Amino acid sequence: MKETFAHVSGGHRATGGGSAPPAPAALAAKVRTLAPSMTRSMQRVAEAVAGDPAGCAALTVTGLAELTGTSEATVVRTARLLGYPGYRDLRLALAGLAAQQQSGRAPAITTDIAVDDPIADVVAKLAYDEQQTLADTAAGLDTVQLGAAVAALAAARRTDVYGIGASGLVAQDLTQKMLRIGLIAHAPGDTHLAVTNAVQLRAGDVALAITHSGSTGDVIEPLRVAFERGATTIAITGRPDSPVTQYADHVLTTSTARESELRPAAMSSRTSQLLVVDCLFVGVAQRTYESAAPALAASYEALAHRHGALRAGAGDRRS
Amino acid sequence: MKETFAHVSGGHRATGGGSAPPAPAALAAKVRTLAPSMTRSMQRVAEAVAGDPAGCAALTVTGLAELTGTSEATVVRTARLLGYPGYRDLRLALAGLAAQQQSGRAPAITTDIAVDDPIADVVAKLAYDEQQTLADTAAGLDTVQLGAAVAALAAARRTDVYGIGASGLVAQDLTQKMLRIGLIAHAPGDTHLAVTNAVQLRAGDVALAITHSGSTGDVIEPLRVAFERGATTIAITGRPDSPVTQYADHVLTTSTARESELRPAAMSSRTSQLLVVDCLFVGVAQRTYESAAPALAASYEALAHRHGALRAGAGDRRS
DNA sequence: TCACTCATGAAAGATATTTTCGTTTCGGTC
DNA sequence: GACCGAAACGAAAATATCTTTCATGAGTGA
Numbered sequence A, B: 001m002k003e004t005f006a007h008v009s010g011g012h013r014a015t016g017g018g019s020a021p022p023a024p025a026a027l028a029a030k031v032r033t034l035a036p037s038m039t040r041s042m043q044r045v046a047e048a049v050a051g052d053p054a055g056c057a058a059l060t061v062t063g064l065a066e067l068t069g070t071s072e073a074t075v076v077r078t079a080r081l082l083g084y085p086g087y088r089d090l091r092l093a094l095a096g097l098a099a100q101q102q103s104g105r106a107p108a109i110t111t112d113i114a115v116d117d118p119i120a121d122v123v124a125k126l127a128y129d130e131q132q133t134l135a136d137t138a139a140g141l142d143t144v145q146l147g148a149a150v151a152a153l154a155a156a157r158r159t160d161v162y163g164i165g166a167s168g169l170v171a172q173d174l175t176q177k178m179l180r181i182g183l184i185a186h187a188p189g190d191t192h193l194a195v196t197n198a199v200q201l202r203a204g205d206v207a208l209a210i211t212h213s214g215s216t217g218d219v220i221e222p223l224r225v226a227f228e229r230g231a232t233t234i235a236i237t238g239r240p241d242s243p244v245t246q247y248a249d250h251v252l253t254t255s256t257a258r259e260s261e262l263r264p265a266a267m268s269s270r271t272s273q274l275l276v277v278d279c280l281f282v283g284v285a286q287r288t289y290e291s292a293a294p295a296l297a298a299s300y301e302a303l304a305h306r307h308g309a310l311r312a313g314a315g316d317r318r319s
Numbered sequence C: 001t002c003a004c005t006c007a008t009g010a011a012a013g014a015t016a017t018t019t020t021c022g023t024t025t026c027g028g029t030c
Numbered sequence D: 001g002a003c004c005g006a007a008a009c010g011a012a013a014a015t016a017t018c019t020t021t022c023a024t025g026a027g028t029g030a
Helices: A002-009 A027-037 A040-051 A053-057 A061-067 A072-081 A087-103 A106-110 A119-138 A143-155 A166-180 A189-201 A216-227 A241-248 A263-285 A288-310 B004-014 B027-037 B040-051 B054-056 B061-067 B072-081 B089-104 B117-141 B143-155 B166-180 B191-199 B219-226 B241-245 B267-287 B287-308
Strands: A160-162 A205-209 A231-239 A252-254 B158-164 B205-209 B232-237 B250-253
Touching: A002 A252, A027 A087, A040 A053, A040 A106, A040 A241, A053 A087, A061 A072, A072 A087, A072 A216, A072 B004, A087 B089, A106 B232, A119 A216, A119 A263, A119 B089, A119 B117, A119 B267, A143 A205, A143 A231, A143 A252, A143 B117, A143 B143, A160 A189, A160 B117, A166 A205, A166 A263, A166 A288, A166 B166, A166 B205, A189 A216, A205 B054, A216 A231, A216 A241, A231 A241, A231 B040, A263 B117, A263 B219, A263 B267, B027 B040, B027 B089, B027 B117, B040 B061, B040 B072, B054 B089, B061 B072, B072 B089, B072 B166, B143 B205, B143 B232, B143 B267, B158 B166, B158 B191, B158 B219, B166 B205, B166 B267, B166 B287, B191 B219, B205 B219, B232 B241, B232 B267, B267 B287
Parallel strands: A160 A205, A205 A231, A231 A252, B158 B205, B205 B232, B232 B250
Antiparallel strands: none
16 A cells, blocks of 8 residues: 555655755764764765865766765765755755855965966955955045035036046046036146146135155145145045145045055055045036036947947947 | 958957856856846846846756746856856856855845935945955956966067056056056057057067957957957957957956946946956066066156155255 | 848757666674 | 675666757848
């Protein structure tokens, strides 16, 4: 009679009496616990699995069977013993475990970049450092000063942005963005031009200086001129006590990450400066939304057909 | 006319976008990057996968096909497009991803920046988004392509970097840095100059194009010229299947973050591009360490006295 | 409208996993 | 030392799952 055996085979459920949640990360522990109750070949399999989850996750039943010198059946039996419905699920758990211990290996990237670091490490370290820089900058940013700066920029008749070297690019970035929302901004390319421009400023205008060290003469000079002309002046610098702040109504502080030979200060200061500049931009865009939104749309539209100019195959959808 | 050239030079594209090893956790980013080049049903699958990795990992091909209302074939095709050999491997990666976000922090979904967000929120959201962009970019970068690009740059007689608009600033950033370690690099300011420059390139030289859309004619054109001149060409783009890759020996993919009205795509693509550029720079600096180190020190030295020029005391001698 | 391309799913084909079942091994008993 | 029974084990069949092929229909440009 069938029903007689039914409950017998049905009762073969694994540990837990009905609900056997597959082990998440406690696999190594489970292996150790269950090892004594395992047969020799099963132990070999369990050992391999616990020893190299990532490697085993890449193997098929057959592969793992060969690796451990056993058969597919044994592998499946081991998986069952470990609490999974079959090898497929064990493999899935294995992949998860591998990913976990992979990501847990993060602390290694706090070290400086070395000359012989493999390229993958360089990527990881740089990304990590820049993320850190962003977090630091955001945390250290004075929102009151930022708000004041935004208000000044939004109301300005025109804005001058000064920066040299790497900071010059940030200055241009801000300028480009402000132009996009219909505000008047300039980023003079050299000091003479900057000073010449600065002389034209007056109350209601804004001058913004970007310098990491806060001591770059080429940037301080035009800011000083603007300051003396009565313009509202803003400084973005990593040194809140540096010379440039003397002539700044509002000071926005960027974070200073540790630098090393292969990772010049310019790199992290740029990241930091860009975040500040983005905040300024978004703040200003919010305040001038009525005019900014259509201007943004218009400049987007104007660029759209440039993109299609040389289309070669892949269709680009309007997005 | 054009098409004749197109298919001739198009033969170079063996290394396009699909040669990357399976992505570990950069899946969400990859989905976003590749979504535009997907068909409707594939997008549905990709969406399901990105939206609920854990859930999908528990499904078989058939299950996922049913869930998304498509067929097994489509699921497999999607898996392929995402860079995996087949669904089985995608599923494994999915399990890994699920485990990671399980153990990791909460999803921390960011809402878009709203017009009436207080300035503090703007800072927090921008910082978070940019951090996310960095993580995605780092995870999605093909280190093989990156390594090849680094090797080409380090060995180049000279390097041209093309970029327009926001990408133009990134191009300048790279150029500045390369000059600092004694390498010859140019970032022509406009398309005419760029093409004129490109004509001068030959084998052993490098041309690098930076464009988020991958369809910017002004940037593709000089790269094409350089490509046909026999120079090694590199493209940094957010669209690995875009026209620009036709003329690129090495393609470096930047991540595409979701954009909104107040946060234009240019913002996150810039962050992404800068990370890639930094990686290139550090990689090149490593490879040319013998000459790069003294050059870096020298340029640092040369700038040092500029910083002191306007010392704090208010009295400025130099004018 | 027609020819064409391409996305799509049904079903055939290939792999991987699970089950079955017979053989081997081991420990004990006579 | 021979024999028995139970458990371990693997070969191969059976099944589930994944992949490929191919015909169809939707959409597109001429």
